[in-house]
Amino acid sequence: MTREQKNILSVRDMDRREIDKLLCSAAKFDRGDFTGHELDKKILAVLFFEPSTRTRMSFSAAMMRLGGKILNLGSVEATSITKGETLSDTIRVISGYADAIVLRHPKEGAARLASEVSSVPVINGGDGAGQHPSQTLLDLYTIRESMRLENIDIGLQGDLRYGRTVHSLAFALSKYNNIRIHTIAPDGLDFPNYLKEDLSETGVEIICHEKLEDILPELDVLYVTRLQRERFPDPVAFASYSANYRLTPELLQIAKPKMIVLHPLPRVGEIDPAVDSLPCAKYFEQAHNGIPIRMAMLNEVMSQ
Ligand code: NCD
Secondary structure (H helix, E strand, O other), X not given: OOOOOOOEOOHHHOOHHHHHHHHHHHHHHHOOOOOOOOOOOOEEEEEEOOOOOHHHHHHHHHHHHOOOEEEEXXXXXXXXXXXXXXHHHHHHHHOOOOOEEEEEEOOOOHHHHHHHHOOOXXXXXXXXXXXXXXXXXXXXXXXXXXXXXXXXXXXXXXOOOOOHHHHHHHHHHOOOOOEEEEEEOOOOOOOOHHHHHXXXXXXXXXXXXXXXXXXXXXXXXXXXXXOOHHHOOOHHHHHOOOOOOOEOOXXXXXXXXXXXXXXXOOOOOOEOHHHOOOOOEOHHHHHHOHHHHHHHHHHHHHOO
């Protein structure tokens, strides 16, 4: 009898109960409430076709903390992909070597395609400008450490056109009550229309602002992102958008005392390092929360 394969491809596929279950499970791992043998003898294949520091390393560390082992694709140049092998064939083969696959790929929809040909669960580690579910879960987890996930004003600042973390997060937030999403994007880099339409169908409120100062005093959470240079069609288009925003301690003086600042990282100038020592700066804690969240995800798809 075949058991249904548990992929984690997009928060759009998940209901609020499934998300909350993973957040609770992460809290358990965070408290140290685990044996370290949960995934003994299991192998996670780590296939990253785009650069990554946090996602790749924290999935690997999370797997090791649960007793499992890692099979790394390594550099794409050293694989048969350079000989012209398709992603489907690569996944078909690797799914015979491992118990789950975490995939990062520049093409939107790549993880879903992989899940259709894989014989083991697939976790989306980021697909182009699409989705980034593990990042979103750790974002929610970090917000939940400071406040309840309801009745929140959250500002999303930066490249909302190409940034997958904000796409993913907006859909996840739409599943919670009374959330208002405030977008502050450089001209031309707001949410794509198709996403705005899909989001408005969920009933979540989205309000656009030209300047951060216009909304900063109302926010409970400010989520800053970098311009996604690698997703711009050409360098000239990117140059015309050079980031015109930088969060500084001076600017933060008008924020609520309890507002928190998040950033998926890497940052490339959007947050002045002088902000790091302020109590509102939660982005390094956010990155560390990647471990318990990814332990929960790996345990969810591979245990039993
Ligand atoms: C993000 C990503 O890859 O989408 N990084 C991450 O996983 N923490 C954000 C980014 O690269 O800007």
